[in-house]
Amino acid sequence: xHIFPNxxxxxxxxxxxxxxxxxxEQGPRSSSGWERIAAxxxxxxxxxxxxxxxxxxxxxMGQSLKxxxxxxxxxxxxxxxxxxxFDPDSYFTVxxxxxxxxxxxxxxxxGILERSGSKLCKGIPPAQWEEWRRSRRKKRKGxxxxxxxxxxCVKGQVPHHFMKDKEVYSAxxxxxxxxxxxxxxxxxxxxxxFTGDVKWLQGYLPVLRxxxxxxxVDNKTDLVFAPGSLMVDTFVRxxxxxxxxAAMLLLLEQFxxxxxxxxxxxxxxxxxxxxxxxxxxxxxxxxDEDHYVTSxxxxxxxxxxxxxxxxxxxVAFGAADGPASPHCSGPxxxxxxxxxxxxxxxxxxxxxxxxxxxxxxxxxxxGTGDSISGMGRFAWFNALARxxxxxxxxxxxxxxxxxxxxxxxxxxxxxxxxxxxPDGTQQLDRTSHYxxxxxxxxLMVFKVxxxxxxxxxxxxxxxxxxxxxxxxxxxxxVRYQRRSFCYVSLPRSGHVSFKLLGFTSETESSxxxxxxxxxxxxxxxxxxxxxxxxxPDVSFTATSIEGTLEFSIDFKKDCPSWPWVIVRKxxxxxxxxx
Numbered sequence: 299x300h301i302f303p304n305x306x307x308x309x310x311x312x313x314x315x316x317x318x319x320x321x322x323e324q325g326p327r328s329s330s331g332w333e334r335i336a337a338x339x340x341x342x343x344x345x346x347x348x349x350x351x352x353x354x355x356x357x358x359m360g361q362s363l364k365x366x367x368x369x370x371x372x373x374x375x376x377x378x379x380x381x382x383x384f385d386p387d388s389y390f391t392v393x394x395x396x397x398x399x400x401x402x403x404x405x406x407x408x409g410i411l412e413r414s415g416s417k418l419c420k421g422i423p424p425a426q427w428e429e430w431r432r433s434r435r436k437k438r439k440g441x442x443x444x445x446x447x448x449x450x451c452v453k454g455q456v457p458h459h460f461m462k463d464k465e466v467y468s469a470x471x472x473x474x475x476x477x478x479x480x481x482x483x484x485x486x487x488x489x490x491x492f493t494g495d496v497k498w499l500q501g502y503l504p505v506l507r508x509x510x511x512x513x514x515v516d517n518k519t520d521l522v523f524a525p526g527s528l529m530v531d532t533f534v535r536x537x538x539x540x541x542x543x544a545a546m547l548l549l550l551e552q553f554x555x556x557x558x559x560x561x562x563x564x565x566x567x568x569x570x571x572x573x574x575x576x577x578x579x580x581x582x583x584x585x586d587e588d589h590y591v592t593s594x595x596x597x598x599x600x601x602x603x604x605x606x607x608x609x610x611x612x613v614a615f616g617a618a619d620g621p622a623s624p625h626c627s628g629p630x631x632x633x634x635x636x637x638x639x640x641x642x643x644x645x646x647x648x649x650x651x652x653x654x655x656x657x658x659x660x661x662x663x664x665g666t667g668d669s670i671s672g673m674g675r676f677a678w679f680n681a682l683a684r685x686x687x688x689x690x691x692x693x694x695x696x697x698x699x700x701x702x703x704x705x706x707x708x709x710x711x712x713x714x715x716x717x718x719x720p721d722g723t724q725q726l727d728r729t730s731h732y733x734x735x736x737x738x739x740x741l742m743v744f745k746v747x748x749x750x751x752x753x754x755x756x757x758x759x760x761x762x763x764x765x766x767x768x769x770x771x772x773x774x775x776v777r778y779q780r781r782s783f784c785y786v787s788l789p790r791s792g793h794v795s796f797k798l799l800g801f802t803s804e805t806e807s808s809x810x811x812x813x814x815x816x817x818x819x820x821x822x823x824x825x826x827x828x829x830x831x832x833x834p835d836v837s838f839t840a841t842s843i844e845g846t847l848e849f850s851i852d853f854k855k856d857c858p859s860w861p862w863v864i865v866r867k868x869x870x871x872x873x874x875x876x
Contacts, residue, residue, distance in 0.1 A: 306336060307712045308343035331768055337705040338397070338743040339771060341736035344712055345370065346394040349733050351381060352406045358463050364409030365460055366391055369731045370713065376729030377470075382414050383459045385469065385477035386529055386675055387733065389485045394737035396492045397744055399774030399789055404493055411486045414478075415505045417465040419451035424514045454512035456482045469531030471665070476513060476542045477528045480549050483509045487552045491753040494790050500560045510553060513546065515572055520579035522546055524593075529607065529675050530654070532665030537593040537601070540584050544611035547573050551615075559754045577617045581633070588622070588636040603663070604656035606647060607676045609637045614682035634687045642695075649722040651700050652676035671725055672718030674734035677704070681746050685762055693763050701742045708739050744769060749799070750776055757786060760799040773860050781808070787862040795850045796863065804845040809868040814851055814861065 304310045348370040354362040365381035366388050382388055392407050451467035456478040458469050468474050483506055490499035513522050521538040528541040535541060550573035557566035584590045589609050591602040612618045613634045621630035646653045650672035659669040681700050684692040707724060708714060714735040716728040744750055748767050749760035759778060761767065769776040775787040784798055802808055853861040 306340070308336075308339040331766075333705065333709065334743050334747070335768065335770060337708050338740040338769075340708055340712060341738075341740035342394055342398050342771065345714075345731070345733055345736035346391050346740070347398075347403070348731075349391050350395070350403075350406055350410075352409060357381065361463070363463055364406065364413040366410045368733050369729060372731045376716070376732060379461050380470075381460045381462075382410065382457065383478075384414060384456060384482035384485065385458060385475050385531065386481035389481035389488075390675070390678070390737040390741065391733045392485045393488055393492075394740045396489065397740055397774070398771050400772060401789070404489070407489055408495075408498065411482070411489060412502075413460075414457055414482055415486070415502070415509070417457045418505065418508055419453055419455040419457075419467060421449050421451045421453050421455070423453050424512060452512065454508045454510075455479065456509055456512075469526070471531045473526040473531040473534075475526045475528065475531055476522070476524045476545075479509050479512045480528065480542070480545050484549055484552060487556050490556065491552075494752075494754055496559055496754060499556060503556065503560055506553070506556070510549070513542075513549075515546075515576065519583060520575040521583065522576070523596075527664075530664075530668050530673070532668045533603075533655075533659045534662065534664045535593055535601075535605075537595040538579075538583065539593040540580065540590040540608035540612065541592075541605060543576050543580055543584075544590070544608050544615060544617060546576050547615035547617060548611075550576070555753065580612060580617045581620065585633065588640045590618075590637075602657070603659060604640075605654065606641050606652065606656070607654055607679060609641065610652075610676070610679040610683040613637055614679055614686050616686070632687075634683070635689060638683070638687070638689070638692075646720060648695075648699055650718050650720060651703055651722075652680040668717075670720060671728070672722075674738040677735075678738050678741065681742055685746050685749075688762070696742075696746070696762070701739070701747060704735055704739050704742070708736055748776070748778075752788065755790070755793055756795045756797065757788060757790075758797040758799065759784070759786075759801070775862075782867050784865040785862065787860050789860055791853045791855050791857055791861065793850060793852050794861075796848065798847040798865070800845050801847045801865075802845050810847065811866050811868055812849055812851075812863065813866075814853070814863045 349367045351357050351365045351367050352362065354360070357363045357365050363381075367375050367377075367381055368383055368387055369376040377383070388410070392410070395403055395407055455467055457465035457467055458475065458478050459466055486502065486506055487499075490496065490502075515521065516523055516538070519538055521543050523537065524539045524542040525536060527533040527535040528539070528545055550569045554566040554569040554573075557563070557569065580590060583594060586600075586602070589604055590612050591600050592605050592608070593601045595601075609618075618633035618637055620633055622633045622636045623630065641647045641656075644653065644656060651674075652672055654671075654673060654676055655669060658666060660666045677700055681696055684696050684700075703722075711724070713731045715724040715726065715730055716732040716734060717725040719725040747762050747764060748769060749758075749762055750769065751758040751760070759776065761778065761780070766779040767776075768778070773787060774789070775785065777783070777785040780801060781803060784801065786796070788794075802810075847865065849865075851861075851863060
């Protein structure tokens with residue numbers, strides 16, 4: 299790092315290069331490459347890093363506990379005394395902090411994950427808990443599952459949060475949610491895949507499997523029975539809910555990848571089969587014309603608030619890819635298109651990033667306050683859904699009503715409120731200096747717009763209709779110009795596969811040089827690199843299929859610094875791909 303005084307809410311180092319190299323775009327709410335990287339860095343350094351409460355005395359005097367808060371000290375924190383909320387709060391903060399590529403921060407994040415994992419409940423099994431719920435509802439006496447008071451937690455349940463240093467298994471409202479198990483597990487898998495820490499993953503998988511077992515799939519319905527809402531504890535969502543089961547599709551796929559990496563393809567295939575069962579059941583049991591309903595109970599009774607968050611997740615994770623009508627022949631309208639058409643017909647859904655449900659949660663259905671506001675978690679799944687289908691107008695919606703709006707507000711205020719009001723402004727009576735929206739902005743730039751994905755030994759770049767970009771946070775660098783040039787410096791060693799989607803022409807063959815080394819070159823532009831000699835013990839192969847360039851490299855295990863790879867197009871009179 300080269301630290302020097304500046305007027306930005308983050309340290310200027312390699313980020314400053316974008317002042318000269320930013321690719322400017324035209325149109326409403328246009329933003330240069332510099333504005334994007336500056337907004338992402340603001341989210342990471344201005345908020346995400348500040349939520350870490352891992353130093354001595356940050357939670358309890360004289361103790362160094364690995365915990366993470368929901369916001370900054372100013373001088374107190376929102377939700378004072380509460381830490382490690384994975385419902386999904388800390389899931390987003392962990393992801394945003396990982397983007398800095400800082401090894402010391404990564405160690406702190408691993409400690410935070412292990413802190414929650416060390417407190418997995420050892421109580422009664424989920425089936426016995428559900429028996430107790432039913433017996434209580436029917437007021438049966440003398441059952442073996444009738445307790446004098448409700449069990450504190452269920453076997454494998456992840457703590458909802460910590461109050462100071464004490465684990466708590468229910469939400470602040472008293473509700474029991476599936477969110478902590480879903481999003482804590484996803485955060486742990488994200489840490490392992492992004493950092494490439496396979497050794498840690500292999501040793502920690504038994505703990506992660508216990509957390510996954512808590513989310514038991516009912517054999518009769520092929521759905522998970524949820525005791526509460528996935529992401530908003532004040533929303534009363536119980537039964538076979540669309541939100542939890544849509545999220546399971548992502549969780550099971552990511553878990554299957556982890557099992558593959560850990561060397562157990564049988565477990566991986568079983569998890570993918572379970573995901574397929576859930577996807578089929580979502581469409582069989584919860585689909586209703588143009589959306590998935592909120593839930594059904596064991597007797598088949600339907601509850602429906604037309605929840606946008608659940609439907610965005612179903613779109614993003616592929617459940618809604620099929621035709622909307624079972625009797626359609628020829629080109630058919632998909633469920634995904636119908637869902638977005640219905641949601642976008644609600645003005646609140648286009649003004650607020652992003653609105654939660656069409657029908658408000660009131661009275662016995664939940665807290666009205668949370669129901670009449672926008673949340674960053676909803677905006678995230680909104681963005682993922684739109685990139686998944688990449689339909690007409692989806693990129694414009696994303697750039698103007700999601701990323702563009704949030705970037706503008708983040709750059710203007712530096713820190714952000716917990717919620718958005720119905721008029722599309724930050725809700726001033728909600729928690730200030732909150733983690734959520736700044737973290738979401740960083741992730742939207744990196745993962746959605748730039749499409750950079752790092753999963754174990756695979757690096758994929760899939761930009762969303764953007765010709766060129768530069769991601770530069772510390773030593774973690776990605777420079778990309780479609781059909782011309784790509785440079786990646788990454789925290790990896792050993793065998794790494796690269797997949798550059800849309801990088802090459804689908805109609806013309808081209809020749810590319812691929813050069814690698816274990817330390818960054820002096821230049822990373824398209825001019826001839828003065829240090830382009832290939833390391834003699836690095837080998838690679840390259841193939842191109844329908845516009846995608848794929849190649850693999852074996853980096854040295856003992857690289858003194860992060861390895862890098864440069865791909866350049868070679869101008870030749872008789873081009874041939876190499």
